[in-house]
Amino acid sequence: MDFHKLSLVEQLEGLKKGDFTSTELTTHYLKRISSFDEQINSFITVTEEQALSQAKAADERYKNKNNLPLDGLPIAHKDIFCTKGVLTTCGSKMLSNFEAPYSSTVYDKLDKEGMVMLGKTNMDEFAMGSSNETSYFGPVKNPWNTEYVPGGSSGGSASCVSAELAPIATATDTGGSIRQPASLCGLTGIKPTYGRVSRYGMIAFASSLDQGGVVARSAEDAALILEAMSGHDPKDSTSLKLEKPNLVKDLDTPIKGKKIGLPKEFFEKEMPSYVEKSIEEAIEVYKNLGAEVVEVSLSNINLSLPIYYIIAPAECSANLSRYDGVRYGYRCEDPKDIEDLFMRTREEGFGAEVKRRILIGTYALSAGYYDAYYLKAQKCRQLVANDFSEAFKSVDVILSPTTPGTSFKSGEKTSDPIEMYLQDIFTIPANLAGLPGLSIPCGEHEGLPLGMQLVGNSLEESKLLQFAYSYQSNTNWHKKMPNI
Amino acid sequence: MKNYSEEWEAVIGLEIHVQLSTKSKLFSGASTDFGALPNTQACNIDLAMPGVLPVLNEEVLKMAIKLGKALNAEINSPTSFARKNYFYPDSPKGYQISQMDKPIVENGYLDIETEKGGKRIGVTRAHLEEDAGKSLHDDFEGQSGIDLNRAGTPLLEIVSEPEISTPEEAVAYLKSIHSIIRYLEISDGNMAEGSMRCDANVSVRKIGDETLGTRTETKNVNSFRFVEKAIQYEIERQINELESGNKITQETRLYDSQVNTTRPMRSKEFANDYRYFPEPDLLPITLKKEFIEEVMATMPEMPNQKRERFVSQFSLSEYDAGLLAAEKDLADFFEEVTKVSTSPKLSANWIMGELSAELNNENLTIKESKVSSDKLGQLISRIEDGTISGKIAKDIFEKMWSSGKEVDEIIQSEGLKQVTDDKEIESMIDEVIQGNPEQLEQYRSGKDRLFGFFVGQVMKASQGKANPKQVNDILKSKLEK
Numbered sequence: 001m002d003f004h005k006l007s008l009v010e011q012l013e014g015l016k017k018g019d020f021t022s023t024e025l026t027t028h029y030l031k032r033i034s035s036f037d038e039q040i041n042s043f044i045t046v047t048e049e050q051a052l053s054q055a056k057a058a059d060e061r062y063k064n065k066n067n068l069p070l071d072g073l074p075i076a077h078k079d080i081f082c083t084k085g086v087l088t089t090c091g092s093k094m095l096s097n098f099e100a101p102y103s104s105t106v107y108d109k110l111d112k113e114g115m116v117m118l119g120k121t122n123m124d125e126f127a128m129g130s131s132n133e134t135s136y137f138g139p140v141k142n143p144w145n146t147e148y149v150p151g152g153s154s155g156g157s158a159s160c161v162s163a164e165l166a167p168i169a170t171a172t173d174t175g176g177s178i179r180q181p182a183s184l185c186g187l188t189g190i191k192p193t194y195g196r197v198s199r200y201g202m203i204a205f206a207s208s209l210d211q212g213g214v215v216a217r218s219a220e221d222a223a224l225i226l227e228a229m230s231g232h233d234p235k236d237s238t239s240l241k242l243e244k245p246n247l248v249k250d251l252d253t254p255i256k257g258k259k260i261g262l263p264k265e266f267f268e269k270e271m272p273s274y275v276e277k278s279i280e281e282a283i284e285v286y287k288n289l290g291a292e293v294v295e296v297s298l299s300n301i302n303l304s305l306p307i308y309y310i311i312a313p314a315e316c317s318a319n320l321s322r323y324d325g326v327r328y329g330y331r332c333e334d335p336k337d338i339e340d341l342f343m344r345t346r347e348e349g350f351g352a353e354v355k356r357r358i359l360i361g362t363y364a365l366s367a368g369y370y371d372a373y374y375l376k377a378q379k380c381r382q383l384v385a386n387d388f389s390e391a392f393k394s395v396d397v398i399l400s401p402t403t404p405g406t407s408f409k410s411g412e413k414t415s416d417p418i419e420m421y422l423q424d425i426f427t428i429p430a431n432l433a434g435l436p437g438l439s440i441p442c443g444e445h446e447g448l449p450l451g452m453q454l455v456g457n458s459l460e461e462s463k464l465l466q467f468a469y470s471y472q473s474n475t476n477w478h479k480k481m482p483n484i
Numbered sequence: 485m486k487n488y489s490e491e492w493e494a495v496i497g498l499e500i501h502v503q504l505s506t507k508s509k510l511f512s513g514a515s516t517d518f519g520a521l522p523n524t525q526a527c528n529i530d531l532a533m534p535g536v537l538p539v540l541n542e543e544v545l546k547m548a549i550k551l552g553k554a555l556n557a558e559i560n561s562p563t564s565f566a567r568k569n570y571f572y573p574d575s576p577k578g579y580q581i582s583q584m585d586k587p588i589v590e591n592g593y594l595d596i597e598t599e600k601g602g603k604r605i606g607v608t609r610a611h612l613e614e615d616a617g618k619s620l621h622d623d624f625e626g627q628s629g630i631d632l633n634r635a636g637t638p639l640l641e642i643v644s645e646p647e648i649s650t651p652e653e654a655v656a657y658l659k660s661i662h663s664i665i666r667y668l669e670i671s672d673g674n675m676a677e678g679s680m681r682c683d684a685n686v687s688v689r690k691i692g693d694e695t696l697g698t699r700t701e702t703k704n705v706n707s708f709r710f711v712e713k714a715i716q717y718e719i720e721r722q723i724n725e726l727e728s729g730n731k732i733t734q735e736t737r738l739y740d741s742q743v744n745t746t747r748p749m750r751s752k753e754f755a756n757d758y759r760y761f762p763e764p765d766l767l768p769i770t771l772k773k774e775f776i777e778e779v780m781a782t783m784p785e786m787p788n789q790k791r792e793r794f795v796s797q798f799s800l801s802e803y804d805a806g807l808l809a810a811e812k813d814l815a816d817f818f819e820e821v822t823k824v825s826t827s828p829k830l831s832a833n834w835i836m837g838e839l840s841a842e843l844n845n846e847n848l849t850i851k852e853s854k855v856s857s858d859k860l861g862q863l864i865s866r867i868e869d870g871t872i873s874g875k876i877a878k879d880i881f882e883k884m885w886s887s888g889k890e891v892d893e894i895i896q897s898e899g900l901k902q903v904t905d906d907k908e909i910e911s912m913i914d915e916v917i918q919g920n921p922e923q924l925e926q927y928r929s930g931k932d933r934l935f936g937f938f939v940g941q942v943m944k945a946s947q948g949k950a951n952p953k954q955v956n957d958i959l960k961s962k963l964e965k
Contacts, residue, residue, distance in 0.1 A: 082535045095534065102528050104535060201535040207764035236537050237766050315764055318567050321578020322532040326630065329534075338628070342571055365569070365759035374761055 003028045004164040008073060008221040011167060015062065015072045022062075022072025026055035026116050029074050033118065033165045036484050040141040040150075042160035044079045045087045046119035054116040061114070070228060071114030076166035078157050079120040080127055081212075082201040083107050090203045091123040091135040091153075094323045094330045094349035104201020105233045106170060106212050113228050118166050122156030125351045126320065127177055127205040129153050130423035133414055134353045141410070142185060144448050144482040148407040151181030151423070158185040158215045163484050168216045168225055172202060174209045175308050176402075176427025179439035182215050183402035183451030186441045188468060188478060189215040190222050192461045194434030195240035197226075198233030204319040206312035207238075209431045218478050219440065219468035223247040226461065245462055252473075253466045256290030260467075261395030263298045266426065275401050275450065278443025282452050282471070283399070289470055296395055298387040303380045304429045305421060310364050310377035311432075316354075317361030323349060356417065385433040392457040397467050399454055400426050402439040406448035426453055436461045440468045441477040449480070493691045494719045495699075496654050496684060497646035500661055501639050502671045503615065503679035504547050510614045510638035511538030511581065518677060522620070522631035530636045532576035537765050540565075544612055544638045545771065547670040548588040549779045551640060554664045554786055555607045557592025559776055562768035565612075569759040574617035574630050582641075584760045586768065587611035594644075594664075595788070596656040597806065605657050606645030613639050640670075646685065646696070651715040655708050658682055659810065662708075663787045667812045675706045682711050686718045688726065697722070698732040702746050705739045714739035718746050790815055798828035807836060813850045817857050824861025827868055834864055838881050855884050863891040871895065872902050876948050903950045906958065909942075912950065913959050916941045927963060938963065 003025050006014065014020050030048055037043050051074070058072030082088050082100035089095045103111070111117075124134040132140040132155025140155040142148040143163035150159040154171035158181035161169050171178040173191035182189025190213045197212035204210060212229065216222035224247075231244035260283070283293055325331035325345030332348050335341035350358070364373040391398060403423060413420045430437035435458055439451040456464040472478050509516055512529035529536045552559045566584035589610035596603055617632035642661060648654050662680060665671040673680045687699035700722070705714045717739075722732055737746040785793070787809045794805035794815075808818045814835070821831040839860065843853060855863075863881060866872045872880065872895060880894050887894075895901050903909060916938060917924055927934040942955050 082533075088534070090534065098534070100535075101533060199535075200537050203534040204765075235539060237539050238537075238764075314761060318569055318577075318579050318759075318761070321569065321571065322534070322576060324571065324573070324578060326573050327531055327576060338573055362759065365761055367757045367759070370759070370761070 001028075004032060004167070007218055008167045008216065009224060012070065012073055012224070015058075016067070018062065022055040022058040022074075022116060023052065025072065026051050026074050026118070029118055029166060032163075033160075036163055037160070037165060039146055039484060040143055040159045040163055041138050042122055042140050042150075042156040042163065042165060043076070043119045044089055044091070044122050044137045044156070047086055047117050048119075050086070051116050051118050058114050058116065068112070068114030070110065070224070072116060073114070074116045074118050074167055075110060075225070076118045076121050076157060076160050076169040077107060078154055078169065078171050079123055080172050080203045081107050081170060082203065083117065083120065086120065088120065088203070089137065090127070091125045091137060092350065092354070093136040096136060096330060098329050100201075102201065105198035105235060106202060106229050109229055109231070110170075110225070121154070121160055121169055124153035124155065124177075125354050126203070126316070127153040127172060127174055127210075128316070128353050128357055130176070130180055130420050131408070131410070131413065132156065132159075132181070133410065134351055136351060139410055142407050142448075143484050144186065144407070147409055148448060149184065149410055151184035151403075151407065153177040154181050154189075154215060158182055158187055158189070161185070161187055161215050161217060162482060164481060168214055168221055170212060170229070171215050172210055172212050173427075173431065173437075174205050174211075174312060175431050176424035178213045178215060179402050179427045179437055179451070179453055180423055182439040183441075183453075184407040184449070185215075186449030186451075186477070186480060186482070187215045187217060188219050188222050188438065188440050188472075189213065190226055190438040190461065190464070191430065191436065192226060192230065193240070193436045193459050194431075195238055196230045196242075196245070196436075196459075196461065198231075198236045198239050200233055200235040204315075206315040207319060208315060209308075209312055211431070217481075219438075219465050219472055220251060222438075223251050223465045223469075240459075242459070245459070247462050247465055250462055251465060251469045254290070255286070255467055255470045257292070258397075258463075258467075259292045259294060259395040260286055261294055261296035261391055261398045263301060263391070263398060263400060264295050265298055265301045266400045271401065272405050272445075274443070274445040275405060278445075278450050279399070279401055279452055282442040285471060285474055286399075286467075289474065294395060296391040296398065298384070298391060298398075298429070300380065300383040300387050301429055304384055304432055305425055307377045307380045307384065307432060308424075308428045309360065309421065310373050311381065313357040313361030314364045314374050315361065317358045317365065320350075320354065320358055325349070353417070381432045384429055388429070388433045388435060388455075388457075396460075396463060397454045397456050399452060402426055402451040402453040406445045406450050430455045434458065436464055438464050438468055440471060441480070442471075442475075443477065444480070449477070491690060492688050492723050494649060494715075495646045495687045495689065495696055496648035496650075496715060498644045498648065498654060498657060499683040499685070500642045500658065501681040501683075502642065502661075502665050502673070504544055504638040504640060505669070505671050505679075506541055506543045506547075506638055508541055509636035510541055510544060510612065512636055514636065516637050520633055522629065523633060526617075526632035526635060530576065530632050532578075538581060538763075540766060540769070541638065545588070545769070546779045547668070548610065548612060548640060549771070549776055550668045550670060550783060551610055551642070551665070552589035552592065553780055553783055554668060555589065555592030555594055555610070555642075557589045557607060557610070559771060560586050560588055560590055561771035561776075562586060563588040563771065564768035565763040565766045566760045567763050568613075570756045572616065573628065574619050574632070574635065576617065576632060576635055580614055580616065581763055581766070582613035583611035585762075594657060594660055596653060596660050598650075598652045598656045600652075603653060605647050605653070608643045608645050610640050610642040613641060615639050646687075651712040651719070654684065654715050655712045658708060658711055660787070663810050663812070667784055667786055669784075675708070678706070681706065684711065684715050684718070686715055686722065687732070688719055688722045697726075698734050700732065700735055700737050700746075702737045702739050703749065707741075710739060710741050713741075713744055714746060717744060721746065787812075798822065798832075800828060800832055804832045804836070808832060811850070817850050817853070820857030821861045821864065824858055825864035825868065827864060830864050830867065831861070834860060838878060842885055854886075854888065855881065859884060859890055866891050866895065870902060870904060870951065872900060873948065873952055875952075876900050876902065879948075900949060903946050904954060906954065909946075909950050909954050909958055910962075912945045913938075913942055913955070913962055916945060917962060924963070935959070935963070
């Protein structure tokens with residue numbers, strides 16, 4: 001049976017009805033991984049043994065009729081989430097030998113609901129990158145065309161779901177790392193409101209921007225898992241003190257009469273005509289569903305990229321200081337003294353992009369520069385957030401392209417970091433303002449998928465998913481999968 | 485050394501690190517107990533494992549608020565944390581979580597007393613931060629070990645204004661802080677174990693100069709006496725340097741108590757740029773008014789208040805009251821004694837005299853005293869009711885100390901009860917007078933000071949048991965005859 005053609009929701013129904021077992025489902029995916037992952041390199045670690053034993057336990061519970069809510073459903077985890085006793089590398093040589101001594105809250109929550117971990121997915125080193133070319137474990141390929149990048153940093157998660165090597169995968173988003181690869185791989189990816197999903201055990205890149213989420217094949221699948229991942233965690237002081245949102249139950253709420261805002265600053269930008277066309281068609285779909293479309297202004301939105309490239313590197317420069325070769329992870333050979341140990345461990349253990357950002361961040365926080373860079377960036381960040389608050393007084397969601405275009409070829413942008421950073425121009429603002437954002441497929445160009453982004457007001461993941469679900473109930477873009 | 489005090493003045497500021505006596509660490513649930521095997525009290529958070537996050541131990545907020553109140557300071561709300569970045573092997577995150585812009589306590593003051601009188605010292609701020617671990621260099625050949633048990637232990641750093649002028653004032657200020665933290669029970673204040681550490685910023689200038697001289701920071705001086713000596717040394721060193729036409733280098737210095745000098749540790753020119761920025765893993769903390777009030781309501785009586793009460797309630801001198809009140813355990817002991825004895829003055833004298841001497845001898849704290857407050861109270865009662873003389877009491881006290889016996893038991897078994905029977909005393913006096921006719925004659929011919937000789941002889945004859953006042957009275961009348 002072609003289990004991978006079933007949606008996650010259908011797989012859950014099948015398991016509940018006893019149409020098939022979790023062991024069958026899990027074995028099917030493990031086989032696909034071993035057959036196809038060589039082409040796309042989406043997994044760093046495949047946890048076959050653990051997956052089969054989790055699947056067996058789920059089957060046992062189904063037999064005894066004490067099954068858990070998501071029992072037996074397979075999932076892949078981005079290798080940024082700590083998983084006890086399993087290699088957790090964050091895509092870096094620095095952690096290439098690191099077996100986490102504890103599990104992240106995200107893993108624990110899904111584990112407690114019965115989900116089966118297939119493995120850990122490849123990613124840009126420490127989540128820094130937009131093409132998944134900075135991974136120590138080699139670049140990830142886009143299943144739609146393996147000469148192209150899958151996007152990043154959650155490129156492994158997007159690539160494996162797109163190639164149907166896993167029905168769904170966890171991911172993280174600091175400046176677009178869920179939405180951009182979702183867009184380039186033809187998937188539904190959602191980053192919830194900052195604080196919705198616990199960051200405990202999710203290896204930090206930029207603490208005030210990082211947020212966990214999922215890449216899935218539909219809004220319906222995404223809602224099912226995001227709901228289970230969400231909720232307050234006392235181990236994360238920035239976690240919102242709120243019950244988990246009701247995402248599944250209200251999914252089919254019609255969007256008739258709701259308002260979509262189009263930020264004029266985004267649409268003033270020159271964009272490829274195929275992007276313009278796809279977005280116009282998507283707007284038409286929404287209009288036909290009874291939504292009203294208006295222009296909004298986010299006047300400070302053009303500051304987003306520079307703000308981000310101060311704040312994210314600044315936070316990362318401190319977050320990555322702990323990788324010093326003293327307690328765990330990579331350590332240089334034969335250090336002369338402590339200074340040498342620190343310097344060579346970090347010189348040898350980090351890749352170029354990580355070092356670039358540590359340097360930028362260290363510089364931005366240095367005495368004499370702090371006010372001009374970091375402090376100013378924080379003030380401007382507030383301006384961007386204010387723009388969104390103002391806009392959400394009159395609209396329900398804000399629509400734009402997710403990325404400037406479809407995917408690009410491997411190596412095409414690696415020599416020009418600025419060109420690479422521009423990949424996230426549409427996605428970064430939501431991180432700065434801590435708002436939920438999602439990307440859904442809305443078109444195609446020369447055989448490569450393209451996504452549109454919806455950004456919602458704080459805590460309105462549910463509304464975003466309703467918009468995505470309505471769209472997907474009336475279009476087929478999300479059903480298109482690459483042939484591998 | 486030449487006395488420069490006429491021309492020069494010192495400007496001193498103290499930074500005092502106080503280790504807070506919480507059960508668990510500042511940002512993790514690991515225990516803070518002292519002396520456990522290396523790295524047995526360091527959890528994933530203390531080890532700075534990838535992905536871990538800090539969660540504030542709210543107990544420290546209460547402690548800091550109490551200190552703020554005792555220092556007459558403002559409590560900042562919101563108060564926030566910042567990262568202080570530096571690489572060091574025993575700093576596992578590569579940064580220390582501390583406070584920068586919004587320390588929990590700000591703008592306070594402390595009144596101190598020295599022989600030269602009272603003075604008010606401003607307290608700039610007191611902020612919360614985590615302690616580092618320890619590097620161990622002697623246990624491994626060619627390698628260093630790291631013990632992270634102490635990493636993450638909560639500290640309050642109390643920073644004074646540079647308003648301290650002499651080593652004596654510095655010690656008075658430090659002792660006063662020590663007394664306060666002990667009273668508040670927020671720290672054991674043990675300087676030898678490092679739960680209270682003092683760094684001294686010292687500069688000197690010519691009297692009348694407006695600008696401050698270049699300062700040095702002398703680190704980790706671990707006793708009151710050493711603080712005094714280190715500052716004294718540093719003042720004299722700086723004056724000598726300047727008098728010799730040299731400049732003071734802004735630097736961190738270490739005090740060496742073995743030879744009583746300070747020596748440079750690192751120059752500020754090579755100092756770290758700590759790149760402070762707001763800690764994104766902890767949101768600013770708003771302290772609700774009700775919460776602060778609740779904490780304030782649990783404030784104990786503070787040393788100054790206790791001193792004043794001792795003066796008014798027990799008619800003690802300011803000096804005695806101050807000495808007793810400075811240490812909470814001592815003050816508690818005193819109050820326990822006064823519940824049994826009826827003379828507070830005598831109680832105070834005994835505690836600060838005989839008892840303190842014995843405690844010092846054996847290096848014991850008041851809580852470890854071999855004579856309990858009850859027993860000391862009984863002893864003093866026996867002096868008051870005339871059963872024994874003060875002199876006998878001292879002998880008995882020593883016996884109580886070594887045997888643990890009660891005063892009445894010793895009086896009984898050793899027959900030390902005071903002789904108060906007039907007739908008995910008279911007959912002893914008669915014997916002494918008869919036995920010393922020469923002295924009698926000399927006395928009667930005007931040599932008054934021989935009176936003491938007779939008293940001594942009578943006391944000797946009574947083995948010290950005769951009531952001294954009665955001896956005096958009766959002897960006087962007999963000698964005058």
